[in-house]
Amino acid sequence: MRSEASLPPLPAPVLPPLRQEPREDIILLDGGTEAYPRMLAAIASATRRVHLEVYTFEREGVGARFVDALVAAARRGVAVKVVVDGWGSIKASSHLTQTLRAAGAKVRVYNPLTSLFTGRSWRNHRKILLVDDAVAFLGGINIGDEYAANGDVPGWADLALELRGDICRQLGEKLHAGASALTSGPVSLFLSGLGGGHRLRKRYLSAIEGAKHEVVLAHAYFLPDAGFVRALKRAARRGVKVSLLLAGRSDVVFARAATMRLYRELLLAGVHIHEWTASTLHAKAAVVDGKTLLVGSFNLDPLSLVNLETLVEVAEPRIAAQVGLWLDKHVATSRHVVLEECGRSPLQQWLLDVVGLAVARFAERFASFIGRRRKR
Template sequence: MPWSSGNQLVLLRSGTQYFPSLLAAINGARQEVFLESYLYQPDKIGRQVAAALMRAARRGVQVQLLLDGFGARYLPKAFRKSLAKAGVRLLFFRPEYFSLTINLQRLRRMHRKVATIDGKVGFVGGINILEDHDGPDLALRYDYALRVEGPLVAQLRAMVSGQWRHTCWSQLKMEWHKLPRTGPPPVTCGNIKAKLVKRDNLRYRRAIETAYLNAIGNAKQEVVIANAYFLPGVSLQHALLSAARRGVKVVIVLQGRIDQMLLHYATRVLYQPMLKAGVELYEYTAGFMHAKVAVIDNEWLTVGSSNIDPFSLLTAREANIVALDKTLAGALRTDIQSHIDQFATPVHAHLMERAPWWRRALPWIAYQLVRGLLGLTGYGKQEYRE
């Protein structure tokens, strides 16, 4: 995907900043709204977003809501009917008709969290449509998104409209295939150079991974990654270890609480080689972490939906923004450091070595299970070999 200049990007920290900005944009829509999400819960936030979408549809805005057929499969029928009655066009990407079937295509999910409004404003990040509260004793879910204005919005609009048309065609919704004509391309409104980096199963299979590899390979001073589900393949592992060994400061912030158990323990098989190479590892423990961001040399940054794990890098449809801007990179780097200082625990090699044998064995067992599952599916045979 090409770079574009003249963009304005605003960093949005978790849902407390993201949802007010998204709702304001939807409430101001005059022509069209596209919204993609992997998860959609009919909680307080889900109802607020639905109400804004329905108000837009009633005043003549063409509203397209695309949800993943697995992640949002339990959205209540009454909720769906309310959206449809108001004129919101709701589709599910690869809907789940038979949940007990064994089909490798079920792994190909739509994991993006993207919105575009009137072809002028866009949103990209890791935040699903659901509340940030995971429990009374937990901090709000740790995540990020970007609000986008400028020429880059045209790339976002082309991506979501293309996916919408393809989904309409595959589900014989031809009356929804036609979209309104957009106005002139977005004009320059900032000074940030950025591009959309997406992953699909056609032309852009390795695009996000390649963006990471290139940036890490060119790093001179520092690589900082905050990623909830972290199980990179051999190429990314080597890139990070090589960076650390040549003197680059490598900092990785990971999920400290158990969310996805298999990945949680499989990730820990990487701890010893990373620590031995000089990588700083931290586990975020104040609540659940959902961030998928990185900052390199305080200039290159990425914010998006892609984890650094087999699911995101090998099977799912993902979308990240990559940007070159010292001010924005500095803001993201500062926020990551704030979370490290306040809510994260450093991982020390000597503490891992003193753990009981069964706790030391769990990561190896989990990693072998992941490799076995990848072998069964045919995905990532080379990237996850030992």
């Protein structure tokens, strides 16, 4: 964790007025380096409402700047509500609650650890900042120093979208409505509710099954089910170039082992695999045929099927091309995984299969258990 004193100042971007527009404006943001200044500026300009929903909220560094901005907004009469996950923000939730409530803001800690005793194990994994129902920030970025570059050290590789237009008004109406599907112009926004993230998974499958030329996915925690793996293999075998940008190092213990057990099967089907090692990969995004973008908090793993998640689908070639360039840049500087690497010694392969399979099965069974508890 970098101290706040060591952080470079975040430039304050000049943002357009927060008014509702008839068309949808979409801006791609590369990690916290680009997202945080614009998010803080939006909070500073809020006049009516700020809703921040995030899995991990760090107390220090850039997190302290967000707390200051939220406190200032609440004290000038803006309705401020912050929702953090009880597990993801365990170190900061008490401080956030005390500080923000003292300023007049509302704070909710979603499923604190004590809820485990009642079987409420699912998480709020969303990342949403909505200001005045006129500008929204959605993607995979939490509030923490690791998401922004520090000098020559790159931040975690992640993406967010800044949205303006009627989709923001719709989001403001559906924040607490459970599962929702919103559409305005080229933007579709999906919120998973108590029914889980199966609808979000179907959006990925539909895009992959409809691909004609190329599919590029960047996913931090890649533990897809057998049906999803088959969809990728079918696409590759019918001539679609399928490329995966995966984590060469992960913040989750054994997650990479669970992913690596799929490498040989995918490579044999013609899927291209690249591992990002310059920093932690945290993105959850895909570009299909250079025209359609999928990005959000939704991971291709069992837990995202039961957690609260978001997914934005953008049918806008300009934005898809920008993300395509981001993916190309990261792929070009990643390690290309080849089939020969999968020819480990029998002992190495056995250990990888055992560990990877154990992690994958645990995630699947835990997600299934949570899903059953949610339906009661």
